[in-house]
Amino acid sequence: MTDSGSLGLVQIQTAQLFTADEPLRLVGGATLGPVEVAYETYGTLSAAKDNAVFICHALTGDAHAAGFHEGAKRPGWWDNLIGPGKPLDTDRFFVISANLLGGCQGTTGPASINEATGRAHGLDFPLLDMADFVTVHRALLAHLGIERLLAALGGSLGGMQVLQWALSHPEQVSNAAIVAASSRLTAQNIAFSAVARRAIMDDPDFNDGRYAELGVVPRLGLRTARMMAHITYLSEGAFSEKFGRNPHPERDKPGFGIDFAVESYLDYQGRVFLERFDALSYLYLSRVMDYFDPFSRPGATERIARQPVNFLVMSFDTDWRFSTDHSRRIVKHLANAAQPVTFRDIPSSWGHDSFLLAGQRYHDTLRAWFDRALRDGLR
């Protein structure tokens, strides 16, 4: 392995990819325009444009995957993976990371202003489909003058976007890495999202989705949703190891406040989330996940059958948000369509969050897979 370094300062960029006159046509039939997309790039695109890797982020991620923003103390959310000498080596790869459609970190979403009304879209924002995310990613690629990706990579909802992209446009994705994802949420998965949405929409400040124009935020509901979600992001063992039954150091006396360390952790996660995430995006993006079920669609694997994609499917053995069974199901469908699939179930004690962490076997696997992709080049 080479020494790995930091990308240093990076900047977010914005592209207007669709207009009111030439709007984005959504799977559900609605149109949306203009659509702005926030993105970052790391590394240098080769002259042959054959080293581009697209990062798809998870439910609450953003375009800032690596490096540091001016004045920031913490780097992007996947900085341990992306940078000079890192598994996704920016000395060799050109990496693109974009905030997804419906998000709230620079890309058009339900909290964006609807130019037709001058108000935030709110619940008038159209329902989205996983394929809509991909349509916008593809428009960004075109905007950047890139026709084909050496690879697409994503964890959780990001992996679901990668799967959708490969299924619908295999000619554009030579390699597809799908980490800790699912092709079909279970009833339990949907149940957790349903309760999160319930908490958000029950918040009196939700105001039927019109909270922004009223100058409020459904903070309490969004916090509850995030706290609950965080329980599913860690394994039970990770919770025990990190917190056990330790008391919260600042507890004065037992009561209904923050008595245990684990309660302090959830409280913190809930509060910092409010600084950066929009309640309507939570509703829209989580609902896309609920409905995602690509292999149930007729002809789902017709395109990849004609144009195979090198798939890497990875799970973590303690992930109970999207357990190894979810990845096995994806692998089964891909194998049935005669795709070259590498499957790795990585031992990790941290559960779903493992895809964001720098586990040795996890990163070694990704490094070897990206190195191989670069050697093989675009098909």
Next chain:
Amino acid sequence: MTDSGSLGLVQIQTAQLFTADEPLRLVGGATLGPVEVAYETYGTLSAAKDNAVFICHALTGDAHAAGFHEGAKRPGWWDNLIGPGKPLDTDRFFVISANLLGGCQGTTGPASINEATGRAHGLDFPLLDMADFVTVHRALLAHLGIERLLAALGGSLGGMQVLQWALSHPEQVSNAAIVAASSRLTAQNIAFSAVARRAIMDDPDFNDGRYAELGVVPRLGLRTARMMAHITYLSEGAFSEKFGRNPHPERDKPGFGIDFAVESYLDYQGRVFLERFDALSYLYLSRVMDYFDPFSRPGATERIARQPVNFLVMSFDTDWRFSTDHSRRIVKHLANAAQPVTFRDIPSSWGHDSFLLAGQRYHDTLRAWFDRALRDGLR
């Protein structure tokens, strides 16, 4: 097996067990009086008073465990277990079931009127300990003129009460059946309860616990808490089997309402819960569970070492609320204290809720255990 029948009509009774002058002294140092207790009994106490079985209920249970109340369509919550010819056979056993201290179904709790102020206790109600539940159960037994129990039986929080009772007063409990319970919640267990409490206390109608006197109820928060809890009561497999990804039959078009059958189930569970449960009881009782850790107390097993109890510890192999590991931990502690312990991990696809269901192996095991207890008699 004999044919099993119904208890028919049963009635709830109320006893005043402590007074303002002779109050209940709580583990935490506070006193509480008067204390009323709601209870039911089924079957007939033998002349020798040697056939009494005490039922301890779970977090949201009540005294009405079996038979029918006048005009009711549904029987008590453990009616499949308790009745003539049933595993806990009321032709032979005298069964006592009481609402626990801090509850909201007839026994004194935080929503009860504080006679000193004329208002509901609210958050002035003192914090409780598992041993306080037992103290009140024991007072009820004394009120009924019963000195010793042939057995105590409880599931989940009910099992925790049975464990506490056996540890602190083994001379009173010849046999103790602890089902789907825990002697020590994990960080993940506490986390779920913490989010539930957060949702309740964040509800604007909570009003710092004074909602009753303001004529409101923190309905939305309590509903969210209940919906989330229900996710933990069923196994992932049970959710898949019951609901899968089936659409809700009344769904008109996709959106953020009730699109999937599993969402309808949670919505229903959340709504009916509001009819019968109090938000403050949820806070108080769940907090008792968080803090329960009896084997960490010095001398925890001294009394049972001198006066052994016949223990039955049961878990369900798909229970992830209190997994089999929780029961194994209890068994280990009891075995270290040289107790006669029978341990059964029952195969069941339903998760934590299995303790309320009539699984054949589960009920057969309980039937055999109660039959043996009756043959052996009081020690």
